[in-house]
Amino acid sequence: MAEGETAEELFTGTKPVADTHKFDEAKLAAWMEANVEGYEGPLEVRQFKGGQSNPTYQLVTPNKKYVMRRKPPGKLLPSAHAVDREYRVISALYPLGYPVARPYGLCTDESVVGTMFYVMDMVEGRILWDGTLPDYEPAERRAIYEAKVKTFADLHNVDWRAAGLEGFGKEGDYVARQIHRWTKQYKASETQHIPEMEQLIEWLPNNIPPGDKTTIVHGDYRLDNMVLHPTEPRVIAVLDWELCTLGDPLADFSYHLMNWVMPPGDSSRGSIMAIDDLKAWGIPTMDEYVDLYCKHTGRDGLPELDYYFAYNGFRLAGILQGIIGRVRDGTANSANAESNAARVVPLAKFAAEYARRAGMPG
Known part of the structure; x- marks a missing residue:
């Protein structure tokens, strides 16, 4: 962490996609077109800064932002990085009105971005990193x-x-x-x-x-x-x-x-x-x-x-x-x-x- 940099500054927001996590964005755009209700391109892909074990991307279109969570590339432990399980629980909770992002689709075809992934709504709000909440009354x-x-x-x-x-x-x-x-x-x-x-x-x-x-x-x-x-x-x-x-x-x-x-x-x-x-x-x-x-x-x-x-x-x-x-x-x-x-x-x-x-x- 750079001197004077808070966890919030370090982990909040997006950055260009890391070289190790790049993929064919045109293939993703085609999948979105076919599978995500209401999707309209063109698509810009950014990567979230946070230290997630599953690489997490912001998908920006002219009218809407989405989030994609994918398995990392490379050799993995069999039960780790189970984004399909994440998608299943979010899909179960969303219709109940429990506060989760709206899920749009799960893709198990690894030829699209290289690993399994799912797409959900981008929920805009505050993510706070310090439990002491120093900036609040x-x-x-x-x-x-x-x-x-x-x-x-x-x-x-x-x-x-x-x-x-x-x-x-x-x-x-x-x-x-x-x-x-x-x-x-x-x-x-x-x-x-x-x-x-x-x-x-x-x-x-x-x-x-x-x-x-x-x-x-x-x-x-x-x-x-x-x-x-x-x-x-x-x-x-x-x-x-x-x-x-x-x-x-x-x-x-x-x-x-x-x-x-x-x-x-x-x-x-x-x-x-x-x-x-x-x-x-x-x-x-x-x-x-x-x-x-x-x-x-x-x-x-x-x-x-x-x-x-x-x-x-x-x-x-x-x-x-x-x-x-x-x-x-x-x-x-x-x-x-x-x-x-x-x-x-x-x-x-x-x-x-x-x-x-x-x-x-x-």
Whole structure:
């Protein structure tokens, strides 16, 4: 990041298409003509600056702007970059009035742009990157946070069977499957012995809270993955459905809540931990935010939160350790390898602390 440059400036807006992501624009224009209702060229293609794992383009025509999400070119992991899954969930939610961009079409024919892609509406509004909302007044901050949690609760309230998402993910045992997955990843990537991780690997799978409800889970619900109305405190589009599946809504919600509890000094973006007096700042305390979520989802409370914070800390440690392992093995090069490595032990200690609150011995 250049000196004085904010995340908003770095990631917002478009740039010319990177050489590695170029394709035959005439072929795309012909596909749009045949498949996108109301399309009228000529077409200009730009690329969004943000660091999406699926290259994302702005398609500009004289009357309208569209967005295209495509699989990146090159050799990929089998289940990664599943833009067809993103398209399926957006197509299921849009008719229900849930705030997502209008989907126009999915193209599985790789001869058009080189990889599978889909096209959706370009939703114009505000994308905010800093969870502390430094440019807003306390009342505006409060309203944005209230809109954010209501929109999240609305997602977990969707009847996914009625929405046509049968088979979109496995029903039940979501947390158990996730623990198994990240344990395997952690063990394969281990670079140092971390006693807390060993304790968690043993304790977490045997103490999963009962009441395993299945809902749509977003997987990465956060402020910079949504478009706010240009002037109103209202979410008009939730973005980046790459990690979406069917799963445990409390795993999804508690991951979002990590902004309130992350270990001090963790480098994750948008943390509000640095604010001494959230109420004076206009941002709900974690208890207030949890109460809002419970009100919107009809719950009496979330007594299981300590367990879920332990689970999320463990999962994050496993994800980061996986990146470190790939760098070690020469299958990934990460400019942030050192800072990722520095985060693993604090996250393991954080997870173990919450696990002990939830009943883990020691």
